[in-house]
Amino acid sequence: MANLASTPFAGLFPVAPTPFMENGDLDLDGMRRVLDCMVDQGVDGICILANYSEQFLVSDEERETLTKLSLEHVAGRVPVMVTCSHFATAIAADRARRAAEQGAAMLMLMPPYHGVGMRIDETSMIEHFGRVADASGLPIMIQDAPLSGVTLSVPALLKIAEAVPLVRYFKIEVPQTAAKLRALIAAGGDLVAGPFDGEEAITLMADLDAGATGTMSSALLPDLIRPVVEHHKAGDRKAAAKAYERILPLINYENRQCGLRAAKTAMAAGGVIRSDVVRHPLDQIHPDTKAGLLELARELDPLVMHWGK
Numbered sequence: 001m002a003n004l005a006s007t008p009f010a011g012l013f014p015v016a017p018t019p020f021m022e023n024g025d026l027d028l029d030g031m032r033r034v035l036d037c038m039v040d041q042g043v044d045g046i047c048i049l050a051n052y053s054e055q056f057l058v059s060d061e062e063r064e065t066l067t068k069l070s071l072e073h074v075a076g077r078v079p080v081m082v083t084c085s086h087f088a089t090a091i092a093a094d095r096a097r098r099a100a101e102q103g104a105a106m107l108m109l110m111p112p113y114h115g116v117g118m119r120i121d122e123t124s125m126i127e128h129f130g131r132v133a134d135a136s137g138l139p140i141m142i143q144d145a146p147l148s149g150v151t152l153s154v155p156a157l158l159k160i161a162e163a164v165p166l167v168r169y170f171k172i173e174v175p176q177t178a179a180k181l182r183a184l185i186a187a188g189g190d191l192v193a194g195p196f197d198g199e200e201a202i203t204l205m206a207d208l209d210a211g212a213t214g215t216m217s218s219a220l221l222p223d224l225i226r227p228v229v230e231h232h233k234a235g236d237r238k239a240a241a242k243a244y245e246r247i248l249p250l251i252n253y254e255n256r257q258c259g260l261r262a263a264k265t266a267m268a269a270g271g272v273i274r275s276d277v278v279r280h281p282l283d284q285i286h287p288d289t290k291a292g293l294l295e296l297a298r299e300l301d302p303l304v305m306h307w308g309k
């Protein structure tokens with residue numbers, strides 16, 4: 001089994017969107033361009049096949065294609081985290097094993113869930129994470145998000161980490177994220193190598209104040225989020241707050257109005273990808289919403305808005 005990285009993963013680990021053609025087919029050339037653009041954004045790592053990658057709308061065969069393509073194309077330029085969530089432990093473990101064989105640096109995993117009425121007990125949850133860890137030998141990030149409908153208390157998270165040594169990363173994106181991060185870090189000690197936030201970095205300043213060492217935004221503006229993280233890390237909270245104040249309207253619009261459509265829309269406008277189509281049954285972004293997003297984005301001019309032009 002591989003050891004945890006001697007230097008914990010930290011910083012900017014945005015989620016890569018999955019581009020599709022107008023007819024809904026995978027755009028594999030577009031996927032390569034997405035990855036190249038993200039590397040040029042100066043990210044510290046890339047997460048693929050997450051919820052913001054529309055992972056719940058791709059087939060198992062497409063997952064395999066995207067994993068192989070992404071890991072081969074990034075080719076070690078930055079670490080790649082592969083999301084392997086599934087209710088079935090055997091399937092999650094197989095996804096993890098395949099990701100490890102192809103060169104993934106890390107895995108992200110939600111607790112097993114399947115509808116509001118299907119829950120598993122704590123012992124089974126620990127076994128689930130343990131079997132994924134055994135299959136891959138890779139560090140694992142637990143994704144603690146409302147989408148799963150599974151309540152993961154701080155004691156529950158730390159109980160998993162105590163039982164599964166490869167679980168040392170936590171992406172917290174629930175209401176009052178900062179409070180939960182603060183409690184997790186205080187109680188967890190060495191069990192917590194990487195406390196991250198998510199939700200497009202909409203609560204980033206509070207989360208950094210609470211001790212977050214990483215953030216998992218979308219691919220819309222990580223280059224403009226970086227100054228916030230770097231200033232805060234250097235102890236210049238005033239400069240961090242100023243940098244965050246500048247970009248917060250765009251982050252808020254993405255989070256509250258667009259969701260996973262935002263990064264794709266900006267990438268299409270900036271020539272990174274050909275189409276911002278999302279797969280049915282998701283709705284396409286409304287023209288008025290698109291106009292509002294691009295108005296804010298053009299004012300800030302993140303790299304995605306001109307990378308392909």
